[in-house]
Amino acid sequence: MKTTFFRYSVLILLTGFLINTNSLAQENDANNYKMLFKFKTVKQHDNSRLLEVSFIGQNKEDRKDKIPVYEAEIKFYNILSDDEVLLGAAKTNKEGIASIILPVDQSYLSDEDGFINFTAKFEGSDALDEEEEEILIKDLFLELNLAEIDSVKTVLVKANLKDSLGVETPVAELDIIISVGGMLSKMKLEEDTLEDGEFEFKFPTDLQGDVDGNVTVYAIIDDHDEFGNVVQKQTIKWGIFNKETSKVSNTLWSEAAPIWMYIVLTILLVGVWSNYIYTIINLLKIRKEGKQLELNTEN
Amino acid sequence: MDHIIKRKKELVKEFSPMLASFSLTSKVWIGFLIAVIALGLYAFVLQILNGHEVTGMRDNVVWGIYIINFIFFVCLSYSGAFIAGILHFFKTPWKNSVLRIVEIITVLSIIIGPIFILLCIGRLDRLHYLFIYPRIQSPITWDIIAIMTDLIGCFIYLYLTFIPDFAILRDNCENVPNWRKKLYKFLAIGYQDTPTQREKLHKITRTMSAMIIAMAIVAYSVLAWIFSLTVQPGWNSSIFAPYFIVAGLYSGVGVIIISMYLIRKYFKLEHYIRKIHFIGAGIILLVISLLFGYFTFSEYFSRWFSHKVHDINLLNTLFNKYFWVFIFANYIGVLVPIVILFFKKFRTIKSITFAAVIGVVGLWFNRYLIVVPTLETPYLPIQDTRPEFMEYSATWIEWSLSFAGVAAFVLFFMLLMRLVPIIPMSAIIDYEREQNRKPKMSTQNQK
Numbered sequence: 180m181k182t183t184f185f186r187y188s189v190l191i192l193l194t195g196f197l198i199n200t201n202s203l204a205q206e207n208d209a210n211n212y213k214m215l216f217k218f219k220t221v222k223q224h225d226n227s228r229l230l231e232v233s234f235i236g237q238n239k240e241d242r243k244d245k246i247p248v249y250e251a252e253i254k255f256y257n258i259l260s261d262d263e264v265l266l267g268a269a270k271t272n273k274e275g276i277a278s279i280i281l282p283v284d285q286s287y288l289s290d291e292d293g294f295i296n297f298t299a300k301f302e303g304s305d306a307l308d309e310e311e312e313e314i315l316i317k318d319l320f321l322e323l324n325l326a327e328i329d330s331v332k333t334v335l336v337k338a339n340l341k342d343s344l345g346v347e348t349p350v351a352e353l354d355i356i357i358s359v360g361g362m363l364s365k366m367k368l369e370e371d372t373l374e375d376g377e378f379e380f381k382f383p384t385d386l387q388g389d390v391d392g393n394v395t396v397y398a399i400i401d402d403h404d405e406f407g408n409v410v411q412k413q414t415i416k417w418g419i420f421n422k423e424t425s426k427v428s429n430t431l432w433s434e435a436a437p438i439w440m441y442i443v444l445t446i447l448l449v450g451v452w453s454n455y456i457y458t459i460i461n462l463l464k465i466r467k468e469g470k471q472l473e474l475n476t477e478n
Numbered sequence: 479m480d481h482i483i484k485r486k487k488e489l490v491k492e493f494s495p496m497l498a499s500f501s502l503t504s505k506v507w508i509g510f511l512i513a514v515i516a517l518g519l520y521a522f523v524l525q526i527l528n529g530h531e532v533t534g535m536r537d538n539v540v541w542g543i544y545i546i547n548f549i550f551f552v553c554l555s556y557s558g559a560f561i562a563g564i565l566h567f568f569k570t571p572w573k574n575s576v577l578r579i580v581e582i583i584t585v586l587s588i589i590i591g592p593i594f595i596l597l598c599i600g601r602l603d604r605l606h607y608l609f610i611y612p613r614i615q616s617p618i619t620w621d622i623i624a625i626m627t628d629l630i631g632c633f634i635y636l637y638l639t640f641i642p643d644f645a646i647l648r649d650n651c652e653n654v655p656n657w658r659k660k661l662y663k664f665l666a667i668g669y670q671d672t673p674t675q676r677e678k679l680h681k682i683t684r685t686m687s688a689m690i691i692a693m694a695i696v697a698y699s700v701l702a703w704i705f706s707l708t709v710q711p712g713w714n715s716s717i718f719a720p721y722f723i724v725a726g727l728y729s730g731v732g733v734i735i736i737s738m739y740l741i742r743k744y745f746k747l748e749h750y751i752r753k754i755h756f757i758g759a760g761i762i763l764l765v766i767s768l769l770f771g772y773f774t775f776s777e778y779f780s781r782w783f784s785h786k787v788h789d790i791n792l793l794n795t796l797f798n799k800y801f802w803v804f805i806f807a808n809y810i811g812v813l814v815p816i817v818i819l820f821f822k823k824f825r826t827i828k829s830i831t832f833a834a835v836i837g838v839v840g841l842w843f844n845r846y847l848i849v850v851p852t853l854e855t856p857y858l859p860i861q862d863t864r865p866e867f868m869e870y871s872a873t874w875i876e877w878s879l880s881f882a883g884v885a886a887f888v889l890f891f892m893l894l895m896r897l898v899p900i901i902p903m904s905a906i907i908d909y910e911r912e913q914n915r916k917p918k919m920s921t922q923n924q925k
Contacts, residue, residue: 457682
């Protein structure tokens with residue numbers, strides 16, 4: 180509770196740095212934090228592109244103490260030599276994350292080797308210095324196909340680069356991960372390398388899907404030096420739906436109680452009530468003897 | 479044999495003032511108790527006519543002080559049965575002074591306790607459904623079976639221990655109304671204290687003693703399971719059954735001490751109920767209070783340490799809204815008796831009785847804290863309800879019915895003490911007979 184309170188206090192302070200320019204004490208506090216400005220890009224399954232910055236202050240003395248920078252305006256550019264195209268701007272949220280999504284038809288400036296320069300900039304405030312980070316990547320087109328080939332469920336992945344005329348060039352020696360989506364995270368099925376821009380994978384037959392048997396298959400290029408992050412996904416009815424096999428039999432609304440309950444209850448009740456009857460029989464014997472004694476005395 | 483007949487006459491003569499007509503103080507007391515019961519009956523009529531609207535119980539907090547009184551009285555009965563059963567196996571003269579008190583507490587509590595559960599039922603006209611459509615899976619059904627079986631068992635046991643005294647009173651009572659003589663004769667079922675009758679009676683009483691100990695444990699565990707087999711925070715606990723048994727013993731011993739003090743004072747029985755009885759009972763109370771404190775600590779400590787959301791919500795309610803009740807029930811109600819009973823110099827009759835009162839009242843509040851705060855912070859969050867439905871406070875109807883229950887308990891106790899002496903005469907005779915036989919046996923052995 181105390182830690183949370185402290186974290187939010189500093190968060191508010193860091194927010195304050197962006198607004199209040201005259202606070203020396205606050206500046207001193209901010210000086211205790213090293214600013215981590217991380218920039219990444221993900222080419223998403225619909226071929227749109229996510230640009231995302233994580234802007235977090237890390238305590239210089241206690242590295243575990245990380246405070247997100249809130250409401251910092253981040254600008255995203257596509258740069259080629261002197262040409263600088265503003266792609267968009269976003270403010271960091273409570274987690275210190277600012278992101279924009281670029282549409283599929285977005286055109287980019289790229290150099291002669293096909294590299295696109297994405298740059299994220301924070302222009303700074305009186306309390307925080309300006310930050311800038313760039314990513315140089317090629318625009319990779321990942322294709323994911325799911326097909327049954329000779330009754331074998333097969334995952335087919337192709338990775339290509341396209342030139343300005345739309346001519347495809349297969350990419351070789353590219354590490355790829357095949358996963359399926361779960362409720363909370365993705366489960367990795369295979370990790371391999373694409374040979375000549377293609378990869379084939381036999382999908383397991385015993386994988387559980389949702390109630391309709393659907394599974395979502397992902398092909399992921401993860402943090403590649405040349406292509407960054409690229410994700411493709413497809414949903415298909417390849418999963419099996421396991422019906423609940425173990426029924427809960429011990430419920431209050433069951434037709435009948437478990438048999439052992441009847442047995443135990445019967446034993447207990449028969450035992451106790453037999454003893455009551457035994458006691459009453461003995462009391463009757465005592466009364467009979469008493470009556471006999473009374474008769475003897477009267478006679 | 480003549481010596482025994484003479485001794486019986488002496489004992490009847492000694493105890494007959496207790497059985498004689500009521501003194502003015504007793505009459506005032508009985509009048510007061512009847513007035514309290516009458517007020518309770520009036521409250522009951524109002525509750526029947528207007529429904530549970532006149533109580534503090536609502537849709538969310540469906541249980542209140544009725545169920546707490548039910549648990550309290552039933553736990554008193556089970557602990558009484560437990561203690562009476564154990565005492566029966568002791569062959570010491572001191573048990574005679576407390577045995578009948580314990581037996582009467584046992585039977586009266588098991589009669590009064592279940593009445594409170596009837597008060598909790600909103601639709602009493604559907605009560606018979608419990609018997610027509612019982613569900614063996616439900617702990618409520620187990621409890622009904624257990625209570626009814628226990629009630630009959632306790633009645634039989636109490637009657638067995640009364641028979642020899644009824645016989646003594648039948649044969650020796652003089653200057654008593656004719657109806658009373660007839661009643662003693664009827665209840666004594668021709669018991670003449672012959673060796674065969676005595677042996678038969680001892681045999682069945684011994685068996686019943688062992689049985690009511692086992693029944694008390696089973697029945698009280700079942701009562702605890704009504705709570706612990708749910709997923710409600712504060713109730714879903716594996717130690718609830720033993721915890722209830724220890725708590726029951728704690729209140730049982732406490733009420734026995736209080737009864738001993740009042741009976742000793744008002745019936746001038748200093749000769750029979752002596753300081754040694756209080757010290758003995760006080761030490762038992764000390765051991766049980768330590769156990770009860772340990773169980774209470776374990777119960778709350780594990781809840782606090784687990785940091786489960788529901789348990790934390792419950793603890794927040796306990797430590798905020800019910801802070802002083804919690805302190806009284808679980809600190810003062812345990813620590814004060816421990817401190818008084820631990821030090822030898824504090825162990826006087828009055829201080830031991832005071833410790834017992836604190837313990838018993840503390841335990842009643844402990845039951846309150848088990849029932850009400852959990853219903854105010856249940857497992858499934860309360861939503862879309864009126865704010866006044868989320869909190870409970872007992873109304874005068876509930877309080878008057880509760881006090882009527884206590885008054886009925888005291889009144890029946892007083893009336894039963896008019897029927898048979900509170901000190902079992904037959905047990906004194908049995909003990910003296912045993913003592914007379916022992917020297918003879920040792921003399922024979924020496925020969």
